[in-house]
Amino acid sequence: MTNSVLNETENQTKATDAETTNSQKVAHEKVFYGDSQEVNKLGYSDYNEFSVNKEKKQSMRGFDDEYLDIIDYIIKCTHRIWEEKGFGLIYTHYSNRTILHTGNINSHGVNSVVSGSIQMQHAFPDRKVVGEDVIWSGNDREGFYTSHRVLSYGTNLGGSVFGPPTGKKVSFRVIADCIVHSNRIVEEWLYRDYFSIVKKLGINPVEVAKKLAKNTKYNAPTFQGSIGSGDPMEGQLVPQLYTKKYSDFEIGDFILEMYNKVWECRLFNYVTNFYADHAVIHYINDQDLIGFDRIQEMIISLFASFPCAKFIIERVTCNQGISKNEWDVSVRWRLQGLHEGIGVFGKPSGKPVEILGASHLKVRDEKIVEEWIVFDAIDVLRQIYSSSDNEFNEDNTIVNINGYTELINSL
DSSP: OOHHHHHHHHHHHHHHTTTSSOGGGGSOSSEEEEOGGGSOOOTTOOHHHHTTOOOOOSOOTTSOTTOOSHHHHHHHHHIIIIISOOGGGHHHHEEEEEEEEETTEEEESHHHHHHHHHHHHHHSTTOEEEEEEEEEEEETTTEEEEEEEEEEEEEOOSOBTTBSOOOOEEEEEEEEEEEEETTEEEEEEEEEOHHHHHHHTTOOHHHHHHHHHHHTTTSOBSSOGGGOOOOSSBTTBOOOOOOOSOSSOOHHHHHHHHIIIIIISOOGGGHHHHEEEEEEEEETTTEEEESHHHHHHHHHHHHHHSTTOEEEEEEEEEEEOSSTTEEEEEEEEEEEEEOOSOBTTBSOOOOEEEEEEEEEEEEETTEEEEEEEEEOHHHHHHHHTOOSSOOOOOSOOEEEETTEEEEGGGO
């Protein structure tokens, strides 16, 4: 089942739900809603508490009998495969046609999932995969969409793509978005904070990016400069401001308006309209950004590297939180453009870059109070240092992420 098919069927479901008590389900083509009453929410429970729950609320036709609902499926199969080391279960939980999107490169088939999982376990044999939240929509007829946020940690006791074992402990955040049908994941978008891993291992991220650029020379990228450089404008038309569909607060309206004004139209002053003054963003490389100024600085520094990039929202998923005035929201997005400015990714290279990212947001009392942003900054550097002949210029290129500044020729 492709993403477009899932979107079409879910939109049909939203239309038929127009007369239900949740009348918000008909507003937006990119926004989808899951009914929190149908599932056992993870909340503040850890796996010990969550796994003993026996209450089944949701229809799960085509799934193994042990799974109570879609959140239960994601949390339990993640634990069984990656913590209990039952890697063979990947064959019954992923489709043979699985498409895995990781950074700017795609892989295909269930064997690629098995291979990557075993190699990761070899590198971090004591790895824990702690589920923080699962935001979902859909049903067992058309398929489910899930966005699973994980905090992972372990000790680098085995060799990896980054080099020999270091013995160092790392922790990093992952968000995995999946389309699931009949007990199998058919498409997955995996966002892992590799920059945090590399830095904690004590390895130079630039050198890692260069090696990856060389090793992935023949991997077909999702986005190529030959098909456009990315631009927020359509011809000479300036970006359009989002028009709200509701006079009162509606979570889909709120999220689309925020990303349109702050990210698409670069109206960074609107951060104060959408975030609480004490809001915190958990950013890549273990950064916690608190308050309006830090949040604005983060967004500006990112766009400074790609000042004319096009920002695209691909999907928004909304679940009501514990109270009626609280929402848990996942957003799948991408940034396409040329690395043509001096910002968080250093001296401009002129290379076309595409960033695939995911965000989880906690909205309370009509303001964002907490957010988690995950993308692969190592993959961004890989694209910056890629070239047709894989020859790299040692010309004092600067990379600065969270104060991590290195002159390449001095390393």
